[in-house]
Amino acid sequence: MTLQIRNLSIAYGQTQVISQINLTLHPSRTTGLIGRSGCGKSTLAKAMTGIIQAPQDTLFLNDEHFLPNPAQTGNTVHYMWQDPMASLSPFLNALDLISEPLKAIHKMPKKARQQRAHELLNMVELDPTCAAKRPHQLSGGQCQRIALARALAVKPQFLVLDEPLSALDLVTQEQVTSLLRKVRTEMHMGILIISHDLQTLAKLADDIAVMDGGRIVEHKKTQEFFAAPKFPVSQRFVEISKYSHMEHSN
């Protein structure tokens, strides 16, 4: 099962934001997407998950035409929003937020749902006291982890994470990173992770794609990428993250 993007272009009105993107996601594999702010990463992620409509003949699931639609294909390709606070309902507490997909998609009975929700909270390193709190009573990083826990509760075939670690401290980042590594293999998910931070991608991604000006300019295996970044943007990103280059040789 693969999710394939072929020649995808998106324009907001007259301005072309992404053009001729080709990208393939595989199960149990993580692709990193890096690029400067405003280059169109979120737009690509939203288009491939149906949050904004992609033109026909651009998305393929197992070589078959695929038109994502949030209401129906949320458990096939799932988008975790860049702004976690805004993507969590202010009327529900953390536990209910995580329980929602368990009930709606997986039809779990109440007991099992609660237990699983607590497990997920624990998996994303959240304190049990957060369970009864609503988003505005939580910190940005806590909200981010609740959004991640909810995305994992959905258990989609392909998960698109838009800056899932941006609000976390380095220690928590480390823990969530290892969680995501575990998830990839245990849940057989194909993951696309968007980040500004090359170090994070180095630890997580099997391959790295670099976006610039709405195009994917470079897409390589992670090690090859760090060994020989070809384009100026890629070189800059690698250069800047060199301070901790030791860790990249994994």
Place this chain on the structure above:
Amino acid sequence: MAYVDTTSSLLISRGTKLIKGRTSFLLGGFFLSVFIVLAIGGEALAPNSPNQIDLLHRLSAPSLTYPLGTDHLGRCILSRLMVGTSLSLGTALATAGLILAIALPVGLLAALCKGWVDAVLMRVADIFLAFPMLVFALAIIGYLGASLTSAVVGVALAWWPSLARLVRTLTLDAASKQYVLASRQCGLKPLTIIRRHILPQILPPLLVVLSLEMAGLLLVLSSLSFLGLGAQPPAAEWGAMLNEARPFFAERPSVVLAPGLVITLAVLSFNLVGEGIRNQLDKRKPYQW
């Protein structure tokens, strides 16, 4: 000593804090609770039976037996006003409920289905809105026959379009929130999304508007009863009492003034409470849901 708050000054400062900026709300709330008590226990509290005719004392001045005097049939005005509370406020509430029952689904459907559903529903609402409200209500009452039920139905049918438009606007805004989209991705069914994520957003402002509309409803319903198109005699209803008393205004003004004053007071208290709730909501800080 000067630094120490005495208990009484503490109580006073607490009191002023509570009242500050809420005087109108508290005043309205006080009157409204009096009306609610009367609506529930009017019959038991009334000094006389509301329909007891005493032809020897018709149009009498206030006295100990008849604190507000009597009407043209010698019925105790105070008792009729007290007993009439439940009918008068009840019909206004029922009308508001009926309006909400029409406007809420129509507005939600229009906003969430978009496309031709939206276009059709809103054109229908426009057609209803194009008629002057009272004329429209009168037409429906003319068709159904004069009774309190047809007054309620007529007013509700004339009144729903403006509220439906408001529901539609509020829903459009509510449904475009990121967390609503996010919950669609989590597989929630449309009805669940409406119940869990849209209604909690739109109901508070709607209830404020409706509480303000209650005043208008009370007036329209009383006017209809006054015109003889709503509650029918001998029912003790404020508007109908006004209507019945009309010919005797010159003889004893209080027969007309008493129900008029009560209607004014009820309208005022609904307005004050509605304004108060709105002020409270306007004061909330961002992120303090």
